[in-house]
Amino acid sequence: VDSLEKTLMLGGIGALRKARREQQLVSKRLLRDEATEEAEGGRVVVILGEAQIQEFLRLAQRGIEEKERERALVSLRRGLQHPETQQTFIRLEGSIRTLVGLLTSNQALLQLEAARCLHELSHSEQSAVAEACLPATSYLLTYLSGHSSDFIELCLYTLGNLIVESEAVRRQLLPQGIVPALAACIQSPHLTVLEALGYALSQLLQAKEAPEKIIPLVLGSTLPQHILQLLQPGPKLNLGVAVEFAWCLHYIICSQVNNALLITQGALTTLGLLLLDLAAAVQRTEDAGLELLVCPVVRCLSNLLTEAAAETVGGPMHLQDERVLAALFILLQFFLHKQPSLLPEGLWLLNNLTANSPSFCTSLISLDLIEPLLHLLSVSNVVSVLVLTVLCNVAEKGPAYCQHLWPGLLLPTLLDTLALSDTEVVGQSVELLQLLFLYQPGAAQAFLQQSGLQALQRHEEVAQLQDRVHALQQTALHG
Helix, strand or coil: CCCCCCCCCCCCCHHHHHHHHHHHHCCCCCCCCCCHHCCCCCCCCCCCCCCHHHHHHHHHHHHHCCHHHHHHHHHHHHCCCHHHHHHHHHCCCCCCHHHHHHHHCHHHHHHHHHHHHHHHCCCCHHHHHHHHHHHHHHHHHHHHHHHCHHHHHHHHHHHHHHHHHHHHHHHHHHHHHHHHHHHHCCCCCCCCCHHHHHHHHHHCCCCCCHHHHHHHHHHHCCCCHHHHHHHCCCCCCHHHHHHHHHHHHHHHHHCCCHHHHHHHHHHHHHHHHHHHHHHHHHHCCCCHHHHHHHHHHHHHHHHHCCCCHHHHHCCCCHHHHHHHHHHHHHHHHHHHHHCCCEEEEEHHHHHHHHHHHHHHEEEEEEEHHHHHHHHHHHCHHHHHHHHHHHHHHHHCCEEEHHHHCCCCCCHHHHHHCCCCCHHHHHHHHHHHHHHHHHHCHHHHHHHCCCCCCHHHHHHCCCCCCCCHHHHHHHHHCCC
């Protein structure tokens, strides 16, 4: 459910979110009032020449009536929807200065239309157009503390678009105080403002210079605490807002600037509880939009769990192993049927949960989750490698764990994986078999009886597998 129902996003919301989910690409958003667009009757955008642009600017500045001035800006805005008009506009001397003058006027309708013109310019794919808007950025920041939620929303999307296009814009915005401005803005009660803020912040956090110059400022502000509050599960959680800020948190965590700080602020606990809430939600609804939030939440948890500090932090995330694992398997089933491309995300989290935690491995066994895990081996090679990696995590914990893994489907399953040609899958199967031979009495003998050596022979000449295959053969034959 996207709370920006009145907006049009370039390429559609689904395509935009798909790009951000799968490739973490920066994207621009175009905010237009659907009622206005309908009233214009699907009007064809007319390319404006220099003379027309100058006339509209003159009328906007000096028109006799306010309505006349507003109409001139509306006509200019429509023209600025075309890249050729945008280029002509920024080449005209004084054009941006005039627009900024109208933006700072004391007439609200003119201010709004001037801001809409800047928003159209911000959506340009040409960096020169974005940089031409530099004189407006300090005013856009100032207006974030205003009273009109619609105007604040427009300013945020415009800033977000400008941030993407130009490093020069970002260099100017940082000393102007964009981080404190966003930190103040995040306390807004308006959901549309919060979602726009999440978009602008996520664009800022994805800049190439973010780890050195931006994220330390963000971590030093109140933004992380507010982001975690907005991700708290419960009736007040808004999906559109939560998606934006979950991605923000993801970009912060990926920077590895100070993940220990996030953990001490309760990030693991909040994300763990949100994972439980999302697992419950996917059982109640067919709404596929939930995966838009599940994906960044799973990524955040996976990456936080790699922090050494995470191993020493207590709290609900470490006390509710079975609930977390049960929730994750519910989500894995959801992915399998609704979004199979996200299965690796969930399995990577499972890998990080089980890598250094005997208690999570114990829960995996006690909840009878090994068999459903094995059923995922048929999905893809990427999924198979991750499933086998998780099983290795369990097996390396010792004899008691291998004793639970060995019965049933495991040997036939591993023989099937050895019949595959994918070197990563086969390599991980070999690793698992080595652990089973080490810790499980009778495993090697059963392997030999089931023609395991013949299954290994086909991989003896594969360069990446030769050493491991030979070692496994020796272990099977001689113990």
